[in-house]
Amino acid sequence: MGLLATPAGAGAAPELPPVSPEDLVSSVIAARHEPFAGTVELDNALGLPPLPQLPQAADGTSTARVWSGGEHQGRLSLPTAQGERTIVTDGTTLWSWDSADRTVTRRPIGERQEARAATDPTAAATQAIEMLRSTSAVTVDGTAEVAGRPAYELVLAPAPTERTLLREVRIAVDAEKRMPLRFSVLATGSAEPALQVGFTDLTFGAQDPSLFTFTPPPGATVTAAEPKSTSPAPGAPATSGGPTVVGDGWDTVVIAKAPAEGRESPDLSSLGTPVSGSWGSGRLITTAVATAIVTDDGRIAAGAVPEQVLTEALST
Structure with a gap:
């Protein structure tokens, strides 16, 4: 739990120009998704029982590499106990490759946000802002440094009429790019996040286009899935x-x-x-x-x- 209290990649609070909660929220939603490469760390204290098909859901810390080609192209590489799981999208097709059993799932992209959500774990932060802003008390609670980048700490807390298990969600927003860098979910009665995902390193810039194409390896079993x-x-x-x-x-x-x-x-x-x-x-x-x-x-x-x-x- 110590990792949750002091997130990896965090540093001293930087000095940044004041920004209103409304302006910060609007800028996150309107932000252009630029190409980048980075490492994302997930700290999980949900208390889920072990699930053989979802080892990444177990309590503890896991790490993934993430690449983005912009709005609709992405790649995520997640090490597993038996190998690696890779998710790749070119904006029209989503590929999921499991090296442990050499299986591939191919699915057409159903919604515009699906490509980013599947390959960028912090995309959930933007979705949370869009979904919760109208039923929340929204504040800016100082600043933070995440993955070496200055960020604003955006906090959304449920209105008194909301029936929820959550106390608040905290989102560290990149001061320059207005991209979520860290997303923390806190339960009622807890001072530490039950779930936290954030970048530990991040570099913006054009990525190799070949990262966002996928060809099933020889001998792999390929399954076609329906769009979501x-x-x-x-x-x-x-x-x-x-x-x-x-x-x-x-x-x-x-x-x-x-x-x-x-x-x-x-x-x-x-x-x-x-x-x-x-x-x-x-x-x-x-x-x-x-x-x-x-x-x-x-x-x-x-x-x-x-x-x-x-x-x-x-x-x-």
Whole structure:
């Protein structure tokens, strides 16, 4: 937990010109995504049980290399116990390569933000700002140095009416580029992040175009996957098997078809505790900052909310 209290890549607080929360938020959303290369470190204290298919979800620290070619091109390389997992996108196709079992998954890009979200772990920070700004108290809490770059500390805290497990999210925003450098999620009652992802080194500049192309290695097993469903607006019914979003802001609940057990989908049937209600029955899985119910009829409801909010969403 000491790594969470003092993030890697952090230094003395730099002196920066004052900026209002509104201007900082607007500049992050409007920022141009420039090419870069860097190392990202994930500190995880969620308390998830071990999942063989998702070893990176276990508590502890993991590191990944990240490259961006700009708006829609990206590459992420994540070492694993047996080898390396690589995700590559050229903006139209997303490739996932697992060197341990020599398998490749190819999927068309469904949404504009999907390419960046799949290959840049800090992209979640921008998504959080867009999703939470209207239901949050937004402040600028000083400055920080992350990966050797000066940054503003943007803080979003839930409004009193929000039913959530979260106390706040903190986002270190690059003072020059307005790109999120570090994203920290803090649970209610905790002074340290339950989840933190941030750059430990970062260099902006043009990248080798070959980084964003992928050719399956000889002998690899290639599987074609369907594009991800477009995310509906809050309250909208699921379309074509896609998710349903109930609520908005901090107490948003997403209800979707539970993933079939497979190489990239963990077996959730043995996790959590049995629960039931007017919505049916299933298993409740809890972490420091999120709750999920996997129903016996094949649905999964999840959000950064207490159990009651999930069961209400399942009952609608």
